[in-house]
Amino acid sequence: MARKTIFELYQQNNDRERDYARIVSLVRSDKCVVKRSDSNTGWPLKHMFEVGFREWKQRGRCISLEDYLQTIDFESIKICAGAFTDNFLTYIEVIYNAWFFVDKEIKDHWTVIQWGVDGKELRRLMDEVLSEMNQKAYYDPETEQCLIGEDSPQVTTAVEATEPETASQILHYNHRQLAGEIAKKKSILQILAKYLEGRESELKSINMQLFTDLNTAFNNLDIRHNNIVQRDSSDYKEKLAQMTPEELEKWYDDVYQLILLAILEMDNVERRKRLRTLIQDINQK
Numbered sequence: 001m002a003r004k005t006i007f008e009l010y011q012q013n014n015d016r017e018r019d020y021a022r023i024v025s026l027v028r029s030d031k032c033v034v035k036r037s038d039s040n041t042g043w044p045l046k047h048m049f050e051v052g053f054r055e056w057k058q059r060g061r062c063i064s065l066e067d068y069l070q071t072i073d074f075e076s077i078k079i080c081a082g083a084f085t086d087n088f089l090t091y092i093e094v095i096y097n098a099w100f101f102v103d104k105e106i107k108d109h110w111t112v113i114q115w116g117v118d119g120k121e122l123r124r125l126m127d128e129v130l131s132e133m134n135q136k137a138y139y140d141p142e143t144e145q146c147l148i149g150e151d152s153p154q155v156t157t158a159v160e161a162t163e164p165e166t167a168s169q170i171l172h173y174n175h176r177q178l179a180g181e182i183a184k185k186k187s188i189l190q191i192l193a194k195y196l197e198g199r200e201s202e203l204k205s206i207n208m209q210l211f212t213d214l215n216t217a218f219n220n221l222d223i224r225h226n227n228i229v230q231r232d233s234s235d236y237k238e239k240l241a242q243m244t245p246e247e248l249e250k251w252y253d254d255v256y257q258l259i260l261l262a263i264l265e266m267d268n269v270e271r272r273k274r275l276r277t278l279i280q281d282i283n284q285k
Helices: 006-013 016-028 045-051 065-071 074-081 085-108 117-132 153-161 164-174 182-197 200-206 208-220 245-267 269-283
Strands: 033-035 113-115 135-140 145-150
Touching (some): 074 085, 085 117, 153 164, 153 245, 182 208
């Protein structure tokens, strides 16, 4: 039998449980955040999050970090994080939210504290683990909310091109836990449809066919109108009413992708204008 290199052994033996153990170790390290004047004095991530917890915009009605962790049943999440993908990603989602909040605190008090070596390593490790899983941490500094979803350039660009309220809806639709939740997806599509209504003339001028396709989908896929209850005969669509939940969800996902496309089209108007101007300048004799 051929001897395996240490690099092959790493690839063979490294797994989610080891990554989870590494993340836990870094979270608990007292070198996550350190004094700027003395790098030997530091604190774990949880301590720093706990100190400023009441300033976190996403704390809801929780009065302490412990209250919040108990409310989301964090202990149960941790117990299964090494074995199950959803729990693992939910655990990391909690840690990312803590990390970003502490990062804000460090920026606000940069003369006193800074990220320690383990705090930096924690972020690097989580980013790398998510990348291998085709996932990404999407953070909105306005709402101080971090959600983990599929790593999609289209989602990233659409989020950056819209205001926080709309960006939050885009991220929520992209969240893994919404799979199979047709009613929640429909609710988000209704909000995004209203957002596009506010930019109707803009989208029409850029891509009339895309506007028409989306408008037709909103009107006929039980998004804008009730198309599946027969008593409302003017809007009732028999084929839609007979569609399985799985089929309807697939169509909803397609509409979501077209909404992203519409946002990207509008976001690129000025960029395309600048490019055309550049090409004209280059070709002038």
